[in-house]
Amino acid sequence: MKFKNIRYLALVFGIGASVQGEGASTKQTITFSEHIAPIVFENCTSCHRPNEAAPFSLMNYRDVQKRGELIITVIEDQYMPPWHARSKDYEFQGHRGLSEKEIALIGEWVDSGMAEGDLSKVPALPKFTEGWQLGVPDLVISMKDGYPLYAEGPDIYRNFVIPLDLDEDRWIQAIEFRPGKRSIVHHSLFYYDTTGEARKRDAEDPVPGFKRMASAEKSGSIGGWAVGGIPRKLPDGLAYHLPKGSDIILSTHFHPSGKEETELSIVGLYFSKEPPKQRFTGIQLPPAFGALAGVNIPAGESNYTKKDSFVLPVDVKAFGISSHAHYLGKRMKMTATLPDGELKELLTIDDWDFSWQEQYRYEDYVFLPAGTRLDGEVVWDNSEDNINNPNTPPKRVAWGRESDDEMGSVTLQMVAANPSEFGRLRKEIRNHTAEASRKARAARFSRGRQAGQEGNRGEILKRIVDRFDKDGDGILSTAERETARKALDR
Ligand code: HEC
Numbered sequence: 001m002k003f004k005n006i007r008y009l010a011l012v013f014g015i016g017a018s019v020q021g022e023g024a025s026t027k028q029t030i031t032f033s034e035h036i037a038p039i040v041f042e043n044c045t046s047c048h049r050p051n052e053a054a055p056f057s058l059m060n061y062r063d064v065q066k067r068g069e070l071i072i073t074v075i076e077d078q079y080m081p082p083w084h085a086r087s088k089d090y091e092f093q094g095h096r097g098l099s100e101k102e103i104a105l106i107g108e109w110v111d112s113g114m115a116e117g118d119l120s121k122v123p124a125l126p127k128f129t130e131g132w133q134l135g136v137p138d139l140v141i142s143m144k145d146g147y148p149l150y151a152e153g154p155d156i157y158r159n160f161v162i163p164l165d166l167d168e169d170r171w172i173q174a175i176e177f178r179p180g181k182r183s184i185v186h187h188s189l190f191y192y193d194t195t196g197e198a199r200k201r202d203a204e205d206p207v208p209g210f211k212r213m214a215s216a217e218k219s220g221s222i223g224g225w226a227v228g229g230i231p232r233k234l235p236d237g238l239a240y241h242l243p244k245g246s247d248i249i250l251s252t253h254f255h256p257s258g259k260e261e262t263e264l265s266i267v268g269l270y271f272s273k274e275p276p277k278q279r280f281t282g283i284q285l286p287p288a289f290g291a292l293a294g295v296n297i298p299a300g301e302s303n304y305t306k307k308d309s310f311v312l313p314v315d316v317k318a319f320g321i322s323s324h325a326h327y328l329g330k331r332m333k334m335t336a337t338l339p340d341g342e343l344k345e346l347l348t349i350d351d352w353d354f355s356w357q358e359q360y361r362y363e364d365y366v367f368l369p370a371g372t373r374l375d376g377e378v379v380w381d382n383s384e385d386n387i388n389n390p391n392t393p394p395k396r397v398a399w400g401r402e403s404d405d406e407m408g409s410v411t412l413q414m415v416a417a418n419p420s421e422f423g424r425l426r427k428e429i430r431n432h433t434a435e436a437s438r439k440a441r442a443a444r445f446s447r448g449r450q451a452g453q454e455g456n457r458g459e460i461l462k463r464i465v466d467r468f469d470k471d472g473d474g475i476l477s478t479a480e481r482e483t484a485r486k487a488l489d490r
Pocket of ligand 1: 040043046067074082096098227228
């Protein structure tokens with residue numbers, strides 16, 4: 001965590017617990033009622049209230065006063081309010097953050113003994129929308145059965161199928177996800193399945209949901225939700241296509257809370273009346289969440305980096321950006337180099353936090369002309385210094401779907417500025433993925449041949465053990481061998 005010593009700013013801004021007036025005797029005291037409550041209610045209470053994501057409420061003097069020291073630490077470190085996206089060139093919707101002045105003011109208040117002040121001056125709590133944030137959905141669906149989660153143990157990924165049985169294609173403008181137990185649901189990614197495979201997998205597994213999702217079951221991706229996420233409609237009537245007969249899959253990540261809980265998520269779907277006039281797409285750098293980029297991070301490596309670029313074939317208007325990695329993720333970045341050489345910052349995340357997988361939306365469309373080069377970069381930290389590293393001591397981690405494997409990419413969502421050029425945009429993006437796939441195959445082949453030529457079976461075996469030895473005991477257990485066999489068969 002970065003530490004920013006911001007308290008000195010109090011002096012610069014002339015704010016103090018005892019600001020001297022004209023006469024030495026007129027002191028203005030910073031009080032909760034007048035100065036602190038408005039900042040807390042505006043910036044913290046949306047999550048810090050009952051039935052929301054945060055573990056305690058910040059709704060009155062007592063709530064705030066008893067955590068004064070902790071609060072000043074987390075706001076100076078910019079750990080709270082949680083916000084990870086940065087761009088010097090573009091604004092994001094729903095940005096969360098305190099100004100330096102507000103941080104300094106809270107610091108002064110804490111240092112000066114946290115006066116309560118005149119209770120009648122406490123502002124009213126903001127009016128929060130209870131229930132559906134986007135109004136009554138067109139269709140409300142929910143998990144069939146509750147999923148029981150233990151009190152303690154590793155995080156769990158689980159996929160839940162919700163059959164829709166729609167008899168015609170629909171267009172989704174927004175999905176509002178409402179976790180049953182906010183204390184255990186970290187994030188959920190949404191897919192649809194037209195093959196019936198996911199239903200089958202769910203039925204085969206005696207516990208609600210199923211574990212691993214093969215790519216065949218994900219016919220398409222339709223967004224996601226993370227703690228703190230605010231549901232939003234896509235801009236300008238854009239919509240996700242939902243083919244008739246699709247099942248919805250919620251791919252949910254759980255973090256046990258210390259108490260046994262049962263999760264029953266509810267989902268509201270908002271459809272558009274008619275098909276959208278325009279389609280949108282995303283470019284992922286590197287593609288397939290890094291599956292083709294040969295992610296394989298040595299133990300102790302603190303700056304493992306993968307980069308990928310893509311040159312836009314047509315003018316586009318970007319509207320959203322998101323990134324993905326697991327616990328070892330450290331930094332992500334996407335920049336745009338315009339044809340005239342100007343460099344624009346689309347997204348920087350310097351302090352990736354696995355818990356906040358947000359999908360950021362730009363305040364206005366970002367216009368990027370044909371010939372713009374997009375550069376994506378993901379950096380992982382597999383050293384002991386990464387406090388989120390699940391392995392002590394660190395061990396080699398390769399690409400995979402489980403949360404203790406790694407993934408990584410940055411995704412920019414866009415429309416073609418000229419809708420007639422959308423086909424070309426999508427084709428070039430597909431080519432880019434196909435090319436990455438071809439290179440990955442070639443690299444695997446040459447590594448295998450090299451090892452073979454050296455007659456070095458030992459080397460190959462060692463690599464296989466390194467990669468699949470999850471418990472790090474130096475040998476492959478039956479389960480690990482099974483995973484290895486499946487992965488190498490692919
Ligand atoms: C978008 C939701 C959200 C907002 C807004 C938010 N918090 Fe939090 N806060 C959380 C969650 C979730 C946790 C618990 C998980 C964690 O620590 O990341 C938390 C934890 C905390 C903690 C405990 C940290 C610890 O290490 O134990 C403090 C203190 C805190 N928040 C203060 C604040 C303050 C002060 C604000 C406003 C300036 C604020 N939060 C705004 C969601 C939020």
